[in-house]
Amino acid sequence: MKLKALGLLAVAVVAVLLPVIAPDPATTNIAVFTVMYVGLATAWNIMGGYTGYISLGHAAFFGFGAYAFGLMLIHLNITPGYGPFLLVPVAGLLTAVLSVGIGWIALRTRAATFVIVTIAFMFMLQLLAENLVKLTGGGGGLGLPYPHDWGGDFFNTPYYYAMLVLAILGLLTSWWIRRSKFGLGLLAIRDDEDKALAVGVPTRAFKLTAFVISAALVGMIGSVYGYYVTYIYPQFVIDPLIGISMVLMAFLGGLGTLSGPVIGALLLEPAQLEFAYRLGASRLYLVFYSAVFLIVILLLPRGIVPSVAELLRRRRTAQVAS
Amino acid sequence: MGGNEMTLVLEAAVLGILTGGVYALMASGLTLIFGVMRIINVGQGALVILGAYLSFAFFRSWHLDPLLTLVITMPLMFALGVVLQIVFIRPLKTDREALSVLVTYALALGIEGVLGYVFTTNYVQLRAWYETASFAVFGFHITYVYVFGFLLCLLILGALFLLLYRTSFGGAVRATMLNRTAAQLIGVDVDRVSAIAFGIGVAAAAAGGVVFGITNAFNPGSHYDLISRLLTIIVLGGLGSLRGAIIAALVMLVTEDITAVVISPVWATFVFFVVLVAVLIVRPQGLFGVRVRERI
Numbered sequence: 251m252k253l254k255a256l257g258l259l260a261v262a263v264v265a266v267l268l269p270v271i272a273p274d275p276a277t278t279n280i281a282v283f284t285v286m287y288v289g290l291a292t293a294w295n296i297m298g299g300y301t302g303y304i305s306l307g308h309a310a311f312f313g314f315g316a317y318a319f320g321l322m323l324i325h326l327n328i329t330p331g332y333g334p335f336l337l338v339p340v341a342g343l344l345t346a347v348l349s350v351g352i353g354w355i356a357l358r359t360r361a362a363t364f365v366i367v368t369i370a371f372m373f374m375l376q377l378l379a380e381n382l383v384k385l386t387g388g389g390g391g392l393g394l395p396y397p398h399d400w401g402g403d404f405f406n407t408p409y410y411y412a413m414l415v416l417a418i419l420g421l422l423t424s425w426w427i428r429r430s431k432f433g434l435g436l437l438a439i440r441d442d443e444d445k446a447l448a449v450g451v452p453t454r455a456f457k458l459t460a461f462v463i464s465a466a467l468v469g470m471i472g473s474v475y476g477y478y479v480t481y482i483y484p485q486f487v488i489d490p491l492i493g494i495s496m497v498l499m500a501f502l503g504g505l506g507t508l509s510g511p512v513i514g515a516l517l518l519e520p521a522q523l524e525f526a527y528r529l530g531a532s533r534l535y536l537v538f539y540s541a542v543f544l545i546v547i548l549l550l551p552r553g554i555v556p557s558v559a560e561l562l563r564r565r566r567t568a569q570v571a572s
Numbered sequence: 573m574g575g576n577e578m579t580l581v582l583e584a585a586v587l588g589i590l591t592g593g594v595y596a597l598m599a600s601g602l603t604l605i606f607g608v609m610r611i612i613n614v615g616q617g618a619l620v621i622l623g624a625y626l627s628f629a630f631f632r633s634w635h636l637d638p639l640l641t642l643v644i645t646m647p648l649m650f651a652l653g654v655v656l657q658i659v660f661i662r663p664l665k666t667d668r669e670a671l672s673v674l675v676t677y678a679l680a681l682g683i684e685g686v687l688g689y690v691f692t693t694n695y696v697q698l699r700a701w702y703e704t705a706s707f708a709v710f711g712f713h714i715t716y717v718y719v720f721g722f723l724l725c726l727l728i729l730g731a732l733f734l735l736l737y738r739t740s741f742g743g744a745v746r747a748t749m750l751n752r753t754a755a756q757l758i759g760v761d762v763d764r765v766s767a768i769a770f771g772i773g774v775a776a777a778a779a780g781g782v783v784f785g786i787t788n789a790f791n792p793g794s795h796y797d798l799i800s801r802l803l804t805i806i807v808l809g810g811l812g813s814l815r816g817a818i819i820a821a822l823v824m825l826v827t828e829d830i831t832a833v834v835i836s837p838v839w840a841t842f843v844f845f846v847v848l849v850a851v852l853i854v855r856p857q858g859l860f861g862v863r864v865r866e867r868i
Contacts, residue, residue, distance in 0.1 A: 359856055362669045362670070497674065535685070544682075547674055
């Protein structure tokens with residue numbers, strides 16, 4: 251137990267001091283995206299991992315958060331700097347409102363149909379972002395004002411900490427849910443929804459709540475992303491690949507565990523960035539991505555964390571036996 | 573609505589029925605796969621595009637007529653489908669329904685990546701004399717390719733129905749669709765039926781891909797647009813219902829083409845999603861999805 255606490259402390263210290271230890275923009279850029287995916291995979295896991303409802307359309311909330319944030323920034327004439335970060339929770343709230351509507355419809359279905367519906371909603375939002383040209387700038391993109399005085403090595407740092415705060419918020423939420431009665435209800439839904447309903451779990455309300463929490467977190471992360479990249483395009487913020495990446499990371503690390511999505515993101519995102527950077531033009535990184543995905547699902551369907559935990563348990567029982 | 577606009581709407585409706593046939597073919601593969609294996613092949617769109625690229629490769633190097641290339645590409649894609657099923661779908665033992673969606677999504681990404689590497693991401697289109705030549709009926713112009721495509725789809729769908737309803741293999745497929753365990757108990761080799769059904773579904777994608785490739789410019793990323801339409805069609809038709817998929821394809825494409833004329837082409841695809849949402853609110857099991865009601 252002591253070892254675990256020390257390990258956690260070490261991770262926390264490295265995470266907080268990272269921009270000081272490695273200040274060059276190439277590294278902090280990778281760090282921003284990696285921590286972003288830690289948050290996304292953790293947020294996705296609250297719905298996908300705990301309730302077993304696989305959403306492949308969470309990129310819709312990511313993009314919506316980015317657009318909501320960008321439009322507020324532009325229309326409220328806010329000076330870029332630290333101030334706009336206060337809009338992140340507002341963007342999260344707006345995403346939550348949207349996700350209540352989407353969740354209400356999507357959660358009328360289960361299993362495979364639910365997956366399809368989430369995909370459909372994602373493309374619906376992408377199409378809206380493309381077609382509502384007067385609002386979003388359409389395919390031409392939406393340019394956000396950015397702080398000009400954050401130059402050089404410093405530029406990435408505020409975004410890094412913003413992403414870190416959101417990732418920690420996501421982890422705390424996930425941790426709290428896991429230990430609460432609400433979380434127990436969600437796990438019961440994953441195991442057998444009909445039985446959960448029969449023993450008195452308000453399944454509809456629970457599923458919708460988990461969906462909205464998950465979406466709101468993703469929306470907030472999306473809004474910071476929008477602020478960071480300063481130019482948002484429908485096909486890059488409502489990108490199916492973003493939606494599938496968080497799912498893959500949660501699966502790789504271990505579905506329904508607290509640390510799984512974190513480990514999945516820490517392993518995959520730097521690798522993905524490296525591959526995209528080296529092989530970007532040829533799109534071969536998609537093949538890499540697909541291969542990792544297939545290997546994980548076919549050979550390690552339960553993910554790293556549960557598999558390692560079981561291995562340790564077996565060794566311990568073997569030791570006790572001998 | 574003026575007389576001229578009326579003609580445009582009618583023309584759009586006719587075009588919708590003709591292209592609807594192509595979507596019916598692609599969606600029938602998808603719904604067949606769902607019916608037999610209870611899995612949703614999210615890679616169907618990518619397989620359609622792969623089929624189109626295969627035809628494109630033969631067309632480019634041997635100057636074959638695109639529709640004729642089907643003689644080669646359909647068996648190839650059938651074999652590919654069988655292999656994919658055995659390697660990637662069969663090993664899934666637990667939680668198949670959810671995991672298979674992820675596996676087929678991963679396959680779609682892989683196919684997109686390979687196609688992007690081999691053919692680049694530039695748009696291409698299959699060319700044939702019937703692609704632009706047209707004839708007039710009652711004052712509207714119809715391009716030959718739509719008619720040929722429609723006839724081809726009728727032919728293949730007809731063959732599929734004969735296979736399903738007039739052969740013993742079809743009996744085994746339908747038994748598996750009704751009840752997998754019971755089919756196994758009466759001696760149906762469910763694994764074999766599943767592999768072949770997947771192969772047929774993928775071959776149907778290849779056939780749909782050729783017609784799609786003649787009527788649309790495409791690139792490796794085009795599968796996203798296709799799959800969202802195909803998924804809407806099979807949900808609307810009711811998962812696992814072949815008739816439902818065909819009717820839904822015709823309804824959707826006619827609606828889309830009319831919307832393009834009456835409102836604007838940029839909103840045409842949006843209709844798909846609006847219909848999907850409306851169906852889920854009113855009738856979550858789709859038009860013909862009574863049988864799988866408890867699963868939805």
